[in-house]
Amino acid sequence: MTQQHGVVPAGVRDLVSPYGGYRVDIEDEYDTNVGEMIEAATEADHADVGIVGIPFDAGCVAGPRGSRAGPTGVREKLTHGTCYNPEIEVDISEGIDVADYGNVDAEQTDLPATHDRVERVLTAITRSGVVPFSIGGDHSLTYPTAKAMMNAVDGQVGVINVDAHHDVRHSHGGELSAGTPFRRLLEDDAGQLDGENFVELGLSGWHNSQYYLDWVHDIGATVITARDVHKGGVDDAATRALSAATDGTEAVFVSFDIDVLDAGVASGTCAPSPGGLLPWQLLELVFQLSRDDRVRGGDLMEVAPPLDSTGATTAIGAAVVTQFLGARKVAAAE
Numbered sequence: 001m002t003q004q005h006g007v008v009p010a011g012v013r014d015l016v017s018p019y020g021g022y023r024v025d026i027e028d029e030y031d032t033n034v035g036e037m038i039e040a041a042t043e044a045d046h047a048d049v050g051i052v053g054i055p056f057d058a059g060c061v062a063g064p065r066g067s068r069a070g071p072t073g074v075r076e077k078l079t080h081g082t083c084y085n086p087e088i089e090v091d092i093s094e095g096i097d098v099a100d101y102g103n104v105d106a107e108q109t110d111l112p113a114t115h116d117r118v119e120r121v122l123t124a125i126t127r128s129g130v131v132p133f134s135i136g137g138d139h140s141l142t143y144p145t146a147k148a149m150m151n152a153v154d155g156q157v158g159v160i161n162v163d164a165h166h167d168v169r170h171s172h173g174g175e176l177s178a179g180t181p182f183r184r185l186l187e188d189d190a191g192q193l194d195g196e197n198f199v200e201l202g203l204s205g206w207h208n209s210q211y212y213l214d215w216v217h218d219i220g221a222t223v224i225t226a227r228d229v230h231k232g233g234v235d236d237a238a239t240r241a242l243s244a245a246t247d248g249t250e251a252v253f254v255s256f257d258i259d260v261l262d263a264g265v266a267s268g269t270c271a272p273s274p275g276g277l278l279p280w281q282l283l284e285l286v287f288q289l290s291r292d293d294r295v296r297g298g299d300l301m302e303v304a305p306p307l308d309s310t311g312a313t314t315a316i317g318a319a320v321v322t323q324f325l326g327a328r329k330v331a332a333a334e
């Protein structure tokens with residue numbers, strides 16, 4: 001039998017393992033489930049958005065692990081959602097092609113090797129013209145997911161981190177971790193991310209330090225706290241974030257850390273955050289940020305199904321992915 005490669009770029013085919021779990025048991029001819037519209041990348045002849053799983057959580061050093069199960073858990077919840085959303089009046093059952101590339105083969109004992117594989121896979125996918133949306137995995141992975149977009153883009157980029165935390169530590173005890181990805185991107189030798197094009201959206205307390213807040217202010221980043229969102233509204237937050245991230249840039253990366261949500265509604269994550277955003281606020285941000293046609297990549301990080309006793313965190317994570325797909329359909333139409 002001839003091996004089918006579909007839209008999977010040559011050169012990275014040995015770094016990904018396919019996912020074959022999208023199965024809808026009960027069908028209704030008037031409803032299309034999300035699991036029915038996602039094609040395996042090995043069989044697709046075209047894709048607008050590519051879903052990529054990264055089952056790796058060794059960068060989670062300050063709390064319990066479990067996000068390595070994120071890609072499988074989120075895809076399972078994704079399967080049974082429907083393709084229509086009456087709030088934004090978008091139907092993704094047609095007009096957008098979505099391919100699932102499977103999982104990047106991660107090595108839990110080797111963070112640099114895993115990051116290198118992620119960067120290679122996502123760089124190749126982005127260069128092929130597909131917008132990748134990765135499902136982690138711990139937040140250390142946003143170094144290679146966003147770096148891949150830099151590799152594929154000629155010029156400056158913007159990055160919006162929707163997160164309860166800064167994630168701009170120098171290191172965690174000398175090591176790379178889920179607390180370090182954005183400093184790595186900002187200090188990367190490529191010099192494609194200026195502080196003025198970096199946005200921290202959703203910071204809440206008490207789990208941050210003044211030292212890191214001072215640093216992000218010093219480099220000219222835009223900081224919008226959860227309290228700013230509660231008082232000033234989601235629309236204002238999205239407008240400010242996009243205006244900073246798109247100023248003089250060629251492309252924008254959006255990273256959604258599920259711990260931006262309040263701990264009371266999303267406890268299935270390494271570092272649940274009391275005082276965070278509500279799910280509707282996060283979903284509205286996903287829609288408003290990701291429908292901008294300058295967005296060329298994104299990710300959802302830190303969903304940890306083994307820590308998610310009610311399943312709610314994983315379900316919200318799946319809604320983030322579907323909302324991203326809806327936003328991309330709108331982006332293509334505008």
Ligand SMILES: [Mn+2]
Pocket residue numbers: 139163164165167178257
């Ligand atoms: Mn984070």
